[in-house]
Amino acid sequence: MNGHPPRLIQGLWCATLTPVTERGAIDHRRFAAHAHHLFAQGVDGIAPFGTTGEGQSFSVAERREGLDALLAAGVPAARIVVGTGCASLAETIELTRHAVGAGCTGCLVLPPFFWKEPADDGLFAWYARLVEGVADARLRIVLYHLPQVSAVPLSVDFVARLAAAFPGIVAGIKDSEGKWEHTQALLTRVPQLTVVIGHEPDLPRLMRAGGAGTICGVANVYPGLVRALLSPGVAASDEARIAKFIEILFSVPFLAGFKCMLADRSGDDGWRNLRPPLLPLTADQQRKLRELLVQGGFPR
């Protein structure tokens, strides 16, 4: 699609998994190696500490150190959109300021997710104070709509209001609800925003409708498959393949499923660990996942 405004990001971005040790510490070496491996496979950028990255299971200090370690390992800040949302505003400001100072392309910011059914005026005040608190013209916010987990939706009206109030600063939205009507309304109502989605099967129609691309979890394990969904000439067989893969993935707790796949593929059992309250797959779940992947024709 021609004529779209400049985009903050586009193409294939990976909602990066966070490798942790058995006791739950971030494994910085494995984390950076995964990022470089993704780039080598054609991934355009990474989004650490989103939901797939178990961002809310890490402290502010761990998230700062995790980002710093990626940068120190040669991951370019220009290829990072980092999850900086926290339950509290003060901590969201701290992480966002740190990411902006490090030169990251954008910050993925959940709404404050403890308080349910907040008034739009209250949510607006929260994001406005974030912008004021960071106080840096380089700030680029990617709003994060994930109501099935955050339990705090961002309505299209609210997104439009915020984007109008902070042009350029509120630069995009990751719509991970997986409801096409919501995505479509965003594309129409807030065309100045960079719209990316998390639900991979919707990518072909997103690209046809002028969306920017994806920040998604499947890119951790099958980046080539996601890339195929972004191309104008996407094949029906690729659309069937992603649908099949998502069906298999959701037959187990899916974040643990992703990690199991990376562990199986790399022979590196450390990838199986998650932070409580999330758990690694049980032996039975692992067997089931492997069988379904083989049956579905998904290579390691």
Next chain:
Amino acid sequence: MNGHPPRLIQGLWCATLTPVTERGAIDHRRFAAHAHHLFAQGVDGIAPFGTTGEGQSFSVAERREGLDALLAAGVPAARIVVGTGCASLAETIELTRHAVGAGCTGCLVLPPFFWKEPADDGLFAWYARLVEGVADARLRIVLYHLPQVSAVPLSVDFVARLAAAFPGIVAGIKDSEGKWEHTQALLTRVPQLTVVIGHEPDLPRLMRAGGAGTICGVANVYPGLVRALLSPGVAASDEARIAKFIEILFSVPFLAGFKCMLADRSGDDGWRNLRPPLLPLTADQQRKLRELLVQGGFPR
């Protein structure tokens, strides 16, 4: 009721409001004055940084400083049960260890509230790592069941399992769901726990059934009314009165309503402030609340 095991707390505890400045900083002086005022009115103890205290809107550093300031202002640690739950385990350990080190009677711990529908095994692992991470025999956990806000319920089976695994350490539960059947099941199934509730109208039957008392919000504004509900000879008129008060309170956003009442009563407008995404009452809401209170016979 005779024969109950030793209780961690009992009687009238206040889920303390947190006064903040217009820019959202905790007003330590006003906070301590409020605590002392509550004690002077017969409140047994305070529970800062719970939900009524907007705990999740403050950073770890602010919550530490807030507790330290209360202690420095002469609030006895023995009269404090402090909210130390956070979305992340590492930060929950930090706040809990700080509270235990300060000698607080107990720590009120929400489940990790970002992840929805966690497996009980995962929740168990989370609380187990909290106990290991704090590594202090003085630790006393009060579980915090508030599914209508946290979106993560603690089932009776789960509470029983956790209490059995950590006897003495898992010492109580604040059941703030407001469903009597859940409270009753806790009293029956986990009699070794100190059971307190948040929903004031259930207090008479809680006390008849052997419950320990309350940690509640109404104690910020009408501690005498709550005290009456705890006495064996509670009058029907007091039961009617609390029902009426709750009805009035819920006619506005209720945390802001509490703060408005304290502001009106003290003449101290600073009490009106809340942290985003929560907002102070609008002028219309304030008028409505004042009218209903006058009509209901609730004195300033």
